[in-house]
Amino acid sequence: MIEAEYAIDLDTPVEDVWRYVEVIPNWAHYMVGFQKLQIVDDRRSIWTLRGDVGILARDVDIQVDITTWEPMSRAEFQLTGLTERLTGYGRFELSPAPAVSAEGATGDARDSAPAPPERSTSAPTPAGWWRRLVQRLAARLVRWLGRRSASLTAPPAPAEPRPGAASAPGAPATGRSHLVFYLQIEPQGPMAPMIELLMRPMVEPAAQDFLGKLRQALEGKAKDVDAA
Amino acid sequence: MPRDVDVVVLGSGAGGLTAALTAAARGLTVAILEKAPVIGGTTVVSGGSIWAPANRYLREAGVADSLEEAREYIQRLTLGRVDEALIDAFLNHVNPMLDFVVANTGLRFVPNMEHPDYQPDLPGARPGGRTIQGGLFDTTVLGELRTKLRPTHSTVPVTKLELDQWGMDTLDRWDWALIAERTAKGIVGMGAALVGELLYGALRHGATIHTGTRAVALRTGLDGGVVGVVAESADGPVEITARRGVVLATGGFEWDRQLVNQFLGVPMVAPASPPSNTGDGLRMSQAVGAALGNMTEAWWGPMVYAEGDTYDGQPLFRPTSGLRTLPGGIIVNRTGRRFINEAMNYNDFGKALAAFDPIRYEYRNLPCWLVFDQRFRDSYSIATVTPDSPTPAWMATAPTLEELARRVGIDPEGLRDEVTRFNAAAAEGRDPQFGRGESVYDRYRGDARVSPNRNLRPLGDGPYYAVQLYLGCLGTKGGPATDQHGQVRSALGGLIRGLYACGNVAASPFGPGYPGAGATLAAAMTFGYLIGNAIATT
Numbered sequence: 001m002i003e004a005e006y007a008i009d010l011d012t013p014v015e016d017v018w019r020y021v022e023v024i025p026n027w028a029h030y031m032v033g034f035q036k037l038q039i040v041d042d043r044r045s046i047w048t049l050r051g052d053v054g055i056l057a058r059d060v061d062i063q064v065d066i067t068t069w070e071p072m073s074r075a076e077f078q079l080t081g082l083t084e085r086l087t088g089y090g091r092f093e094l095s096p097a098p099a100v101s102a103e104g105a106t107g108d109a110r111d112s113a114p115a116p117p118e119r120s121t122s123a124p125t126p127a128g129w130w131r132r133l134v135q136r137l138a139a140r141l142v143r144w145l146g147r148r149s150a151s152l153t154a155p156p157a158p159a160e161p162r163p164g165a166a167s168a169p170g171a172p173a174t175g176r177s178h179l180v181f182y183l184q185i186e187p188q189g190p191m192a193p194m195i196e197l198l199m200r201p202m203v204e205p206a207a208q209d210f211l212g213k214l215r216q217a218l219e220g221k222a223k224d225v226d227a228a
Numbered sequence: 229m230p231r232d233v234d235v236v237v238l239g240s241g242a243g244g245l246t247a248a249l250t251a252a253a254r255g256l257t258v259a260i261l262e263k264a265p266v267i268g269g270t271t272v273v274s275g276g277s278i279w280a281p282a283n284r285y286l287r288e289a290g291v292a293d294s295l296e297e298a299r300e301y302i303q304r305l306t307l308g309r310v311d312e313a314l315i316d317a318f319l320n321h322v323n324p325m326l327d328f329v330v331a332n333t334g335l336r337f338v339p340n341m342e343h344p345d346y347q348p349d350l351p352g353a354r355p356g357g358r359t360i361q362g363g364l365f366d367t368t369v370l371g372e373l374r375t376k377l378r379p380t381h382s383t384v385p386v387t388k389l390e391l392d393q394w395g396m397d398t399l400d401r402w403d404w405a406l407i408a409e410r411t412a413k414g415i416v417g418m419g420a421a422l423v424g425e426l427l428y429g430a431l432r433h434g435a436t437i438h439t440g441t442r443a444v445a446l447r448t449g450l451d452g453g454v455v456g457v458v459a460e461s462a463d464g465p466v467e468i469t470a471r472r473g474v475v476l477a478t479g480g481f482e483w484d485r486q487l488v489n490q491f492l493g494v495p496m497v498a499p500a501s502p503p504s505n506t507g508d509g510l511r512m513s514q515a516v517g518a519a520l521g522n523m524t525e526a527w528w529g530p531m532v533y534a535e536g537d538t539y540d541g542q543p544l545f546r547p548t549s550g551l552r553t554l555p556g557g558i559i560v561n562r563t564g565r566r567f568i569n570e571a572m573n574y575n576d577f578g579k580a581l582a583a584f585d586p587i588r589y590e591y592r593n594l595p596c597w598l599v600f601d602q603r604f605r606d607s608y609s610i611a612t613v614t615p616d617s618p619t620p621a622w623m624a625t626a627p628t629l630e631e632l633a634r635r636v637g638i639d640p641e642g643l644r645d646e647v648t649r650f651n652a653a654a655a656e657g658r659d660p661q662f663g664r665g666e667s668v669y670d671r672y673r674g675d676a677r678v679s680p681n682r683n684l685r686p687l688g689d690g691p692y693y694a695v696q697l698y699l700g701c702l703g704t705k706g707g708p709a710t711d712q713h714g715q716v717r718s719a720l721g722g723l724i725r726g727l728y729a730c731g732n733v734a735a736s737p738f739g740p741g742y743p744g745a746g747a748t749l750a751a752a753m754t755f756g757y758l759i760g761n762a763i764a765t766t
Contacts, residue, residue, distance in 0.1 A: 055379055056265075056544070059536040085617050188617050192402040192410035194384075 013175035030213035085188035241269030243731030243752030244477030245426035250760020252433035256298035263442035266378035274419035277746030301352030305741025317712035325757035333429035346573035362554035365421035396550040399609040420720035421562035437503025453725030479705030494582035498531035498545035498700025509733035521735030522740035523706035528578020531700035535622035556604035564642025575742035657681035705736035713760035730755035
């Protein structure tokens with residue numbers, strides 16, 4: 001099982017963040033390797049992502065089913081591989097963030113292992129070597145985030161709004177919000193250990209990259225609105 | 229980057245590295261230039277086997293073999309198109325080459341007693357033991373260069389023994405936890421291990437390697453001899469003087485569409501090698517007047533393409549060595565007819581794919597498909613699709629053979645009739661049409677769990693599946709013609725001083741033939757060894 005959690009504080013009110021995030025096409029293309037998105041209904045979507053492992057690459061179709069939808073606070077979803085044997089779980093958690101000084105938003109990341117989600121199916125017990133790898137990875141993550149947090153304090157350059165994208169926050173930022181993105185992927189089948197090994201280095205940067213782009217979209221847009 | 233060395237080797241596959249190792253071990257200064265950002269060339273994506281007739285491992289096992297038998301076999305395979313001196317050079321030096329690399333690297337080989345020659349019923353062929361295989365390699369000994377070793381697309385850190393135990397096309401039975409653990413530790417196997425050992429040996433003897441450095445021209449002296457190379461690197465153009473010689477080991481031209489169309493003369497669309505094989509060495513040799521040979525030939529093979537998979541930014545075509553031989557599947561052309569023993573060695577199978585119908589004015593067997601039943605799907609892996617994986621879009625499926633045929637473009641009646649006829653004989657373990665399962669080669673690749681013929685059984689219940697196969701190759705094998713020392717011949721007669729070639733860039737000593745598993749590497753390394761020695765004694 002591979003998991004990654006990343007969190008950021010945004011100079012954008014909870015309501016605006018939610019309005020943006022709840023429209024999947026607004027941000028789908030920020031996913032690493034995004035190729036296309038098919039919205040099946042208000043709960044189900046099918047994503048085609050291009051997995052890139054070094055110089056090997058493959059398109060992977062993943063079905064995403066929303067399982068929890070709590071406006072302004074939480075969305076959870078299940079992942080099912082359609083072209084590969086994998087399952088997964090993810091969630092967004094949104095909450096008001098405490099006010100900060102005028103220097104700007106503060107990037108933040110949890111330095112503890114994420115709490116496992118409530119699931120009806122039990123997760124397999126990791127083998128010893130796998131547990132050690134996870135522990136090493138977590139320690140590395142903590143160190144990396146320590147270094148990274150400083151760079152995240154600087155607001156990124158505003159992103160160009162995506163043509164045809166649904167509405168982004170339309171009001172000037174009057175509040176702040178705390179957004180957590182958690183992703184868990186569990187390759188299945190006999191080749192799972194190898195798939196895990198290949199995917200593991202990609203998931204954590206993918207989560208960070210994703211939230212970074214969300215921030216650019218939200219705060220960049222807000223600033224655009226401000227400027228107007 | 230050095231500007232003045234004894235030997236410049238262009239390319240970092242097994243041929244180039246063996247030349248570099250040999251020259252460096254003989255006290256020469258050697259610079260290896262690799263145009264790709266990674267090291268290893270086509271060898272990395274290979275099985276790493278070496279075909280060595282009358283090898284010492286066979287002798288130690290008390291198995292009789294002789295160079296005379298091997299000579300008879302190669303002569304038959306080459307159809308009289310190859311200079312006898314080249315064949316003799318290979319036969320007389322493949323085993324000394326092996327002794328040399330074993331003495332100068334960590335390479336250790338074991339013979340595969342079960343792996344038959346590719347045309348095992350020809351005179352002089354052997355049913356096993358000429359193909360030898362190495363072990364695993366720990367890339368951490370390479371230090372920073374570890375990350376420069378080309379990632380492989382189809383081989384994993386497993387030993388021959390493990391592969392034999394797990395089965396080539398039963399990926400679901402492999403110990404993937406062990407494989408992942410080895411991979412995490414930087415251990416590689418097969419062709420990557422061969423490259424790692426040769427590279428490490430060459431470096432220890434003082435050779436240097438420079439990736440991302442593409443040779444674009446050969447510098448010649450007043451007599452037309454080659455005295456150096458011009459290369460492009462990240463730092464700009466660089467000119468390197470080669471006091472003793474330049475070795476072309478740049479691989480084939482299979483990824484250059486223009487050269488393929490110009491020379492191969494058949495629709496080879498599915499090379500299974502790294503895309504950096506674009507005929508650089510061929511072009512440079514032409515520019516200095518090299519004689520060419522064997523230009524219409526390649527190490528042919530039918531390839532499968534898992535649509536969307538790429539390697540180095542190009543479509544990833546995978547060989548089908550074992551897949552075709554398994555019971556429960558047949559290969560048919562658009563008429564629904566079989567056209568060959570599916571379990572035939574891949575090189576000669578490829579020639580059947582290139583058959584041209586002059587009446588209909590089309591390639592008779594292109595496109596073609598591997599058609600199989602649900603039991604086949606439940607039993608074997610197709611590319612990386614294990615039995616429990618979702619069926620991908622590139623694997624057509626339908627409840628009946630007729631529907632399947634219509635879906636992919638096969639004549640439904642032809643397919644139905646062919647399967648009916650095939651099934652009747654297959655139920656008795658026979659293939660009266662093509663003799664599938666009769667040769668020791670066929671049986672080596674079959675499924676031992678199926679009897680009475682491990683390559684045959686009737687296609688059973690649906691749903692049925694079809695996967696298109698493409699005419700591809702592991703690499704081309706035509707290029708500058710050489711003498712028995714690997715020195716390039718001039719188109720005007722004589723030899724070009726200072727220019728040598730080995731591996732897929734050169735005209736193969738095996739002509740149109742493919743003697744057995746590892747023949748590609750064996751020829752490349754033997755001539756690399758001969759070149760290293762020839763340069764050292766120049």
